[in-house]
Amino acid sequence: MRNDMLELKNVSFQVAEDRGDKEIIRGVSLAVPESKLVVITGPNGGGKSTLARLIAGIEKPTEGRILFQGEDITEKSITDRARLGIAYAFQQPVRFKGIKVLDLIRIAAGKHLAAAGACEYLSAVGLCARDYIDREVNASLSGGELKRIEIATVLARGAALSVFDEPEAGIDLWSFQNLIEVFENMRRTIQNSSILIISHQERILNIADEIVVLKDGRVEKQGPRDKILPQLMGTASAVSECHMISGKGGAQA
Amino acid sequence: MKLDEIQKRLLREIADLHAVPEGAYNIRSNSQMAGRRSTANIEITSKTDVSGMDIRIAPFTKNESVHIPVVLTQTGLKEVVYNDFFVGEGADVLIVAGCGIDNCGNQDAEHDGVHRFYVGKNAHVKYVEKHYGSGEGAGKRILNPGTEVYQDEGSTVEMEMVQIKGVDDTVRTTTAELKAGAKLLVRERLMTHGEQRAISTYVVELNGAGATADVVSRSVARDSSYQKFDAKIVGNAPCSGHTECDSIIMDNGRILAVPGLEANDLDAALVHEAAIGKIAGEQLTKLMTLGLTEAEAEEQIINGFLQ
Ligand SMILES: Nc1ncnc2c1ncn2[C@@H]1O[C@H](COP(=O)(O)OP(=O)(O)O)[C@@H](O)[C@H]1O
Ligand SMILES: [Mg+2]
Numbered sequence: 310m311r312n313d314m315l316e317l318k319n320v321s322f323q324v325a326e327d328r329g330d331k332e333i334i335r336g337v338s339l340a341v342p343e344s345k346l347v348v349i350t351g352p353n354g355g356g357k358s359t360l361a362r363l364i365a366g367i368e369k370p371t372e373g374r375i376l377f378q379g380e381d382i383t384e385k386s387i388t389d390r391a392r393l394g395i396a397y398a399f400q401q402p403v404r405f406k407g408i409k410v411l412d413l414i415r416i417a418a419g420k421h422l423a424a425a426g427a428c429e430y431l432s433a434v435g436l437c438a439r440d441y442i443d444r445e446v447n448a449s450l451s452g453g454e455l456k457r458i459e460i461a462t463v464l465a466r467g468a469a470l471s472v473f474d475e476p477e478a479g480i481d482l483w484s485f486q487n488l489i490e491v492f493e494n495m496r497r498t499i500q501n502s503s504i505l506i507i508s509h510q511e512r513i514l515n516i517a518d519e520i521v522v523l524k525d526g527r528v529e530k531q532g533p534r535d536k537i538l539p540q541l542m543g544t545a546s547a548v549s550e551c552h553m554i555s556g557k558g559g560a561q562a
Numbered sequence: 563m564k565l566d567e568i569q570k571r572l573l574r575e576i577a578d579l580h581a582v583p584e585g586a587y588n589i590r591s592n593s594q595m596a597g598r599r600s601t602a603n604i605e606i607t608s609k610t611d612v613s614g615m616d617i618r619i620a621p622f623t624k625n626e627s628v629h630i631p632v633v634l635t636q637t638g639l640k641e642v643v644y645n646d647f648f649v650g651e652g653a654d655v656l657i658v659a660g661c662g663i664d665n666c667g668n669q670d671a672e673h674d675g676v677h678r679f680y681v682g683k684n685a686h687v688k689y690v691e692k693h694y695g696s697g698e699g700a701g702k703r704i705l706n707p708g709t710e711v712y713q714d715e716g717s718t719v720e721m722e723m724v725q726i727k728g729v730d731d732t733v734r735t736t737t738a739e740l741k742a743g744a745k746l747l748v749r750e751r752l753m754t755h756g757e758q759r760a761i762s763t764y765v766v767e768l769n770g771a772g773a774t775a776d777v778v779s780r781s782v783a784r785d786s787s788y789q790k791f792d793a794k795i796v797g798n799a800p801c802s803g804h805t806e807c808d809s810i811i812m813d814n815g816r817i818l819a820v821p822g823l824e825a826n827d828l829d830a831a832l833v834h835e836a837a838i839g840k841i842a843g844e845q846l847t848k849l850m851t852l853g854l855t856e857a858e859a860e861e862q863i864i865n866g867f868l869q
Contacts, residue, residue: 365851367847367851386850387847388850388854391850392853396851396852397851399848403842403845403847403848405845405863406780406867407865407866407867407869408866409866412862413852416853416854416862419852462852466853
């Protein structure tokens, strides 16, 4: 029998708009098995980030249930879910005036972490720790730097389930290699934990155990990588690395 | 004169003083002198006409400090004090002032301190002023600091003003006049609670070529408190000035920011920035996804902001 770390059962999410209700997530059922890496991909606006927000508890589903390690967490708060073991790297990281990178990593670690410990997480995402540890997480950081700090905080959480929303966005090609290594490394030491990555990147899709394609709020395809990936190649869902070079915030050392 | 435990606690809050400070100092407690020391380069004398002191810092004094904390623990006490600092040419000193009021009684306790700084050529002054109030009494804790700064050519003054807790009513007035090449940096941090009211007014005149001023206030208004930040920079020469008011409002807190820039010279470059708003929801959300409760997240954000 397979153990699921996370299970979504027929989850829907709709928002009220002027012209009636808008359904963003429509009856999504999927599972992230224990010790597996699942990648969600699909076109922009398909509802991927909304799904991540539903998992983290930032939004509550209008229908359906969410189970974490077998426990129904549908009604649980963001804080409770975080404490149960869900970590979430935002697609668009938040900036804070006055809060330092070290503070944020310490909060994430949930304990007093020596600066050297925090540095390890920064180094893992390719940031020279010495240059960043005392920086404020404010507008002085570039999009790519912020994104990597966001990923470092999730690493520091050491959570049972780590969710990354488009971790590659805004990260330059050189650092991208580094990022892939971060995920490959997490993949190797995944025992008893699981990873959910939202991504368009072929190289991230390549290390997935399972792939889910989300489109118009619905699961269009899901299954083992070997089965799904060949179907995606050559379609608009998987975008080659060229996309990143031309993409926003792509070129920074 | 001996200080009691409350007075010692106030000294720790406003001046991080755990013992008698190094260097020159004057400790004022309930309108009495509780201790004083002059040094070879820094002379402190009492004024004879009004309450207060003259602090004379010899030219080219380096790496010395002056501590002049004030504590008030007697309900109903009202005092007005004038302290004048004469900072000699080329001196480089740290001046730590501050006032702590503990009012357990039903009458108001008030300290109005007027500090005047005459800063000599190329001198560098770092001035730190902390205000703090405590005590359960119905009497108010009132602090009205007035600061006047006169900067000679090439001098630098860095002012750090902090008022985070317990002061019911404060009207702070700061004026500065800068000659050529002088530089003024002000960092104000303020938090008000309950029904507290805090008004801070700055008028900075840049009178010489190359004078610069940077006045930045970070503040948080909680509960039903009220703050007004009124910062005016006048450019009378080729100069540059910047003021910034960055505020968080919570509960029913209210803040009025009044920008004031006056350019009387074609080469005066003056900028004002002001932003007031509640804590961004996404900041709370982010910290909650790291395992903090909403209250803990709020505390982290405020602490960082007022850092
Ligand atoms: N709270 C909301 N209110 C209204 N529309 C929303 C809300 N959240 C997301 N959407 C819309 O839902 C769609 C899916 O968004 P999102 O989940 O960000 O997609 P993806 O991450 O796949 O690009 C988009 O059209 C977006 O504008
Ligand atoms: Mg998205």
